[in-house]
Amino acid sequence: MRKRTLKRSLTGFWWFTLAFLYLPLAVVALFSFNASNSAARFTGFSWRWYERLLGNEEILSAFANSMVLAIVSSVIALVVGCLIGYGMYRHRHRKLGWLIVLIYLPIVLPDIVFGISEMAFFVQVHRLTGFLQPGLGTMIIAHVTFQIPFVALIVYSRFVGLDPTLFEAAKDLYATPTKRVIHFMLPTIKPALISAFFLSFTLSVDDFVISFFTAGPESATLPIYIWGAIKKGVSPEINAIATLMIAAVAIVAVISLIFSRRRQA
Amino acid sequence: MALDATTSDAITTDSIPADSITADSIRTESKPMTDTLTLEAADTSSTEMEESTRDASSIEMQGLHKRFGRNTVALDGVDLVIEAGEFFTLLGPSGCGKTTLLRILAGLEEADAGRLAIGGRDVTEVPPHQRSVNTVFQSYALFPHLSVRENLAFGLKMRGMPPEQREARVAKIAEFIQLGDLVERRVDQLSGGQRQRIALARALVNEPDVLLLDEPLSALDAGLRSQLQVELLRVQKRLGMTFVFVTHDQDEAMVMSDRIAVLNGGVIQQVGPPREVYEHPANAFVARFMGHDNLYPISARDGDRLTTPLGVLRGEAVGEGDLLLIRPETLDLLPGEQQGDNRLPATVTERLYRGSHAEYRLEVGETTLQATLNNRGRRLPEVGDRVTVSVAPEDLVTLSE
Amino acid sequence: MSYAGVIPSARSRAMVRESRHLLLTVAPGAIWIIIFLVLPSAYLMGVAFMTNGPYGLPEMPLSLGSFERLAGFGFLGWSPGNLYTLLRSLWQTLVSTGLVVLVAYPIAYYISTCREKWRPIMLLLVVVPSWTNQVIRTFGWMNLLAPGTPLSSLAEGLGLIAPNMGLYPSNFAVTLGLVYNFLPFMVLPLYAAFEKLDTAQVEAAQDLYASPVRAFWHAVFPQTLPGLLAGVVLVAIPAFGMYVIPELLGGGKGMMLGNLVASQFSGGANWPLGAAGAILMLIATFIGLYAMRRIGKRLGGGEEVVI
Numbered sequence: 001m002r003k004r005t006l007k008r009s010l011t012g013f014w015w016f017t018l019a020f021l022y023l024p025l026a027v028v029a030l031f032s033f034n035a036s037n038s039a040a041r042f043t044g045f046s047w048r049w050y051e052r053l054l055g056n057e058e059i060l061s062a063f064a065n066s067m068v069l070a071i072v073s074s075v076i077a078l079v080v081g082c083l084i085g086y087g088m089y090r091h092r093h094r095k096l097g098w099l100i101v102l103i104y105l106p107i108v109l110p111d112i113v114f115g116i117s118e119m120a121f122f123v124q125v126h127r128l129t130g131f132l133q134p135g136l137g138t139m140i141i142a143h144v145t146f147q148i149p150f151v152a153l154i155v156y157s158r159f160v161g162l163d164p165t166l167f168e169a170a171k172d173l174y175a176t177p178t179k180r181v182i183h184f185m186l187p188t189i190k191p192a193l194i195s196a197f198f199l200s201f202t203l204s205v206d207d208f209v210i211s212f213f214t215a216g217p218e219s220a221t222l223p224i225y226i227w228g229a230i231k232k233g234v235s236p237e238i239n240a241i242a243t244l245m246i247a248a249v250a251i252v253a254v255i256s257l258i259f260s261r262r263r264q265a
Numbered sequence: 266m267a268l269d270a271t272t273s274d275a276i277t278t279d280s281i282p283a284d285s286i287t288a289d290s291i292r293t294e295s296k297p298m299t300d301t302l303t304l305e306a307a308d309t310s311s312t313e314m315e316e317s318t319r320d321a322s323s324i325e326m327q328g329l330h331k332r333f334g335r336n337t338v339a340l341d342g343v344d345l346v347i348e349a350g351e352f353f354t355l356l357g358p359s360g361c362g363k364t365t366l367l368r369i370l371a372g373l374e375e376a377d378a379g380r381l382a383i384g385g386r387d388v389t390e391v392p393p394h395q396r397s398v399n400t401v402f403q404s405y406a407l408f409p410h411l412s413v414r415e416n417l418a419f420g421l422k423m424r425g426m427p428p429e430q431r432e433a434r435v436a437k438i439a440e441f442i443q444l445g446d447l448v449e450r451r452v453d454q455l456s457g458g459q460r461q462r463i464a465l466a467r468a469l470v471n472e473p474d475v476l477l478l479d480e481p482l483s484a485l486d487a488g489l490r491s492q493l494q495v496e497l498l499r500v501q502k503r504l505g506m507t508f509v510f511v512t513h514d515q516d517e518a519m520v521m522s523d524r525i526a527v528l529n530g531g532v533i534q535q536v537g538p539p540r541e542v543y544e545h546p547a548n549a550f551v552a553r554f555m556g557h558d559n560l561y562p563i564s565a566r567d568g569d570r571l572t573t574p575l576g577v578l579r580g581e582a583v584g585e586g587d588l589l590l591i592r593p594e595t596l597d598l599l600p601g602e603q604q605g606d607n608r609l610p611a612t613v614t615e616r617l618y619r620g621s622h623a624e625y626r627l628e629v630g631e632t633t634l635q636a637t638l639n640n641r642g643r644r645l646p647e648v649g650d651r652v653t654v655s656v657a658p659e660d661l662v663t664l665s666e
Numbered sequence: 667m668s669y670a671g672v673i674p675s676a677r678s679r680a681m682v683r684e685s686r687h688l689l690l691t692v693a694p695g696a697i698w699i700i701i702f703l704v705l706p707s708a709y710l711m712g713v714a715f716m717t718n719g720p721y722g723l724p725e726m727p728l729s730l731g732s733f734e735r736l737a738g739f740g741f742l743g744w745s746p747g748n749l750y751t752l753l754r755s756l757w758q759t760l761v762s763t764g765l766v767v768l769v770a771y772p773i774a775y776y777i778s779t780c781r782e783k784w785r786p787i788m789l790l791l792v793v794v795p796s797w798t799n800q801v802i803r804t805f806g807w808m809n810l811l812a813p814g815t816p817l818s819s820l821a822e823g824l825g826l827i828a829p830n831m832g833l834y835p836s837n838f839a840v841t842l843g844l845v846y847n848f849l850p851f852m853v854l855p856l857y858a859a860f861e862k863l864d865t866a867q868v869e870a871a872q873d874l875y876a877s878p879v880r881a882f883w884h885a886v887f888p889q890t891l892p893g894l895l896a897g898v899v900l901v902a903i904p905a906f907g908m909y910v911i912p913e914l915l916g917g918g919k920g921m922m923l924g925n926l927v928a929s930q931f932s933g934g935a936n937w938p939l940g941a942a943g944a945i946l947m948l949i950a951t952f953i954g955l956y957a958m959r960r961i962g963k964r965l966g967g968g969e970e971v972v973i
Contacts, residue, residue: 025795
């Protein structure tokens with residue numbers, strides 16, 4: 001009897017929490033269709049904010065910056081992180097404590113400290129040498145830095161989960177070092193590489209603080225643009241662009257759900 | 266039964282139960298050595314590859330040393346010659362160096378010192394992918410990202426064989442090992458025994474000079490194990506390939522091998538055919554490892570008369586050594602007390618009835634003695650019986666510690 | 667058969683080869699992190715001990731001036747502003763972490779009691795909002811809590827806030843934003859702990875006549891402690907350094923340490939002061955990680971707790 005009331009109240013709490021989690025997103029989506037530019041009252045349905053987006057050069061270039069940043073940084077991080085992940089695995093019997101500390105550093109460092117150290121560093125290097133002018137390049141460098149550990153750890157844990165004699169079997173079956181990489185290692189860790197790439201991509205698109213401090217005047221990404229617009233005074237266009245980003249996440253969520261379902265089956 | 270099977274001359278009848286087939290018995294029924302897989306697949310494979318199996322390769326090891334870390338000595342000077350076409354077994358307890366030796370043959374481990382030649386060619390520093398040697402791993406090591414068919418074709422693909430030839434070779438081997446429709450499965454859909462056979466096929470399809478087997482049967486249950494022992498033996502005899510087999514199981518070693526090398530502490534203790542190793546162990550370690558417990562120190566010698574804790578026993582053409590070995594199955598138990606040469610009064614303290622035979626623990630004076638009696642329908646002595654142990658002089662073996 | 671005298675040349679060659687391999691695989695990433703994170707952090711720490719120049723850039727000589735500024739000592743004598751910011755950061759971290767635990771614990775338990783095929787979906791539902799950008803999520807709360815919205819009107823009606831003030835900007839809004847932001851970080855490790863829960867222990871406790879409360883306290887809670895601990899670290903450390911949420915929802919009186927630090931690198935322009943604040947944040951981070959390791963070790967299996 002008591003068990004049932006507990007279960008029922010938990011169910012209620014669950015739905016309440018879900019509402020709490022999705023209410024802010026729902027409000028953003030709702031007001032993106034608002035006919036008036038009031039942020040408090042919904043006055044009627046309209047597409048006008050979306051239409052305005054298409055004509056907004058700044059938003060389009062911010063979107064392009066976001067994509068370039070996410071893709072380029074993820075690719076670099078995938079290569080570099082994959083190498084570290086394999087190195088950590090292959091030499092796991094050595095004392096690699098320093099490497100572990102190094103790899104966890106970007107994860108544990110608070111975003112703001114991460115962002116301002118890079119900014120201070122880039123500014124000074126640029127002042128002294130002329131290299132590393134704040135812009136998309138410095139943002140890519142910063143993003144790769146926080147993506148590397150995630151890629152390395154995902155790849156490492158995939159290797160650890162393998163039967164170590166597989167490496168020997170590949171050698172034994174006449175695979176040269178290059179062929180071992182192409183025909184054995186890469187295909188075997190392919191699932192890990194895919195999820196590492198998607199995680200890196202998501203981390204990059206999700207990041208605001210580090211991008212904000214390493215960006216230059218021309219390299220605003222979508223979150224930076226939205227931030228600026230909010231600071232200047234809310235424009236309903238932000239609701240529209242934010243809704244599109246929420247929709248993108250929702251699509252990714254559904255895809256990942258289907259994937260996990262298929263894996264179970 | 267297991268012990269009887271090793272005295273192989275006894276059973277060369279045609280209707281042998283699968284679990285008692287021995288190397289000798291298969292040799293009599295195996296086809297001539299020329300009937301190799303290569304010849305069957307001759308139309309599709311390159312000449313170079315045919316050569317490799319038709320002339321099975323010998324292996325020569327000279328002064329191999331291997332150390333792990335600072336203190337662990339895995340191999341301490343191994344000199345060994347394995348003949349072409351031999352089923353050769355490296356036998357020993359875990360940590361004796363047998364697996365290290367196998368890995369050095371495969372090229373997966375590099376010896377710290379010493380030379381290794383396969384088929385007359387020095388391969389000491391040749392990396393594994395350039396050696397015509399393949400391994401059946403203990404864990405099978407089938408590639409999880411590939412199908413069974415792709416697993417089988419992996420080695421050929423890495424050597425750059427064109428796809429059509431590859432497919433033909435894979436089909437041949439699948440037929441030879443009788444894989445049936447297993448070829449179409451995914452690796453994770455296979456049972457242990459199936460994995461074992463795929464792993465064997467994946468190695469054999471490359472037609473290596475030497476096949477290495479690292480305890481390939483140890484993960485299987487007893488029934489499947491003896492079935493696969495027979496299968497492995499037949500494959501080896503038909504192909505005439507050099508097999509180097511690693512195991513810690515002396516029964517398995519005796520059933521399968523042409524010759525056995527017993528290792529301990531990184532040193533070869535004895536090399537010889539199963540019968541020699543079992544019946545004339547070179548030292549106490551080999552004797553104990555082969556399952557012998559009846560070892561007695563010889564305190565005095567007078568010609569062929571040996572003084573032991575059991576009493577004075579007369580041998581026949583006994584060799585050197587200060588230890589006496591009496592194999593339990595050579596003993597006979599006579600009812601009551603009977604006097605005479607090589608007759609020992611004893612009391613039965615324990616009897617293990619095994620159906621085909623019975624194992625006895627006897628008390629002879631201050632010491633104990635084990636005996637095995639075949640169950641031939643006569644009365645088997647009971648616990649507490651006073652009996653007389655009869656030892657034939659020619660069955661006494663001496664060895665040194 | 668003595669081993670002495672054998673010169674293991676193959677051995678040393680193999681060791682050289684392995685070391686080169688380690689270097690080739692690990693060096694690119696390690697060097698990347700060293701150049702683009704370790705060096706900048708070291709530089710930042712150095713900046714904290716330098717003097718503030720006319721344009722906010724650090725200059726010689728070395729001094730502890732920025733730490734004094736951080737503690738509130740300025741040209742006009744001592745002012746409590748920075749200290750308030752610091753205390754507010756601690757307080758917000760404490761309160762929001764506590765609230766997150768209170769919400770996440772029953773949610774994680776509830777998910778673990780549901781049917782197995784629903785659990786991945788339920789977890790996904792909890793996590794998906796955190797995949798959207800932090801700025802957007804916070805912006806959503808600005809929309810919800812602004813003056814004139816239903817929530818603000820309700821609060822006004824209940825007499826909780828002054829008329830036409832809205833629920834944001836306020837410290838309350840910051841707390842709410844933090845709880846919202848970090849809830850999934852707590853649910854995931856707690857769920858993992860509940861999923862591994864050894865139900866035999868619970869049954870044994872009930873079998874031994876423990877009341878439900880006692881059974882929970884002695885059989886369930888200790889088993890979920892490692893997950894709880896992991897969650898606390900995942901929430902408290904980033905919460906303490908939070909920048910976006912107080913900046914958008916807090917207003918001038920809701921500022922936290924992260925905002926103080928950031929403002930020294932933009933408008934306010936006093937790098938040494940900002941760097942001193944960053945050092946404070948780093949110290950807090952490492953104390954948090956260290957404490958967690960210590961407690962985790964005492965609980966056993968502490969290693970797996972860290973991410």
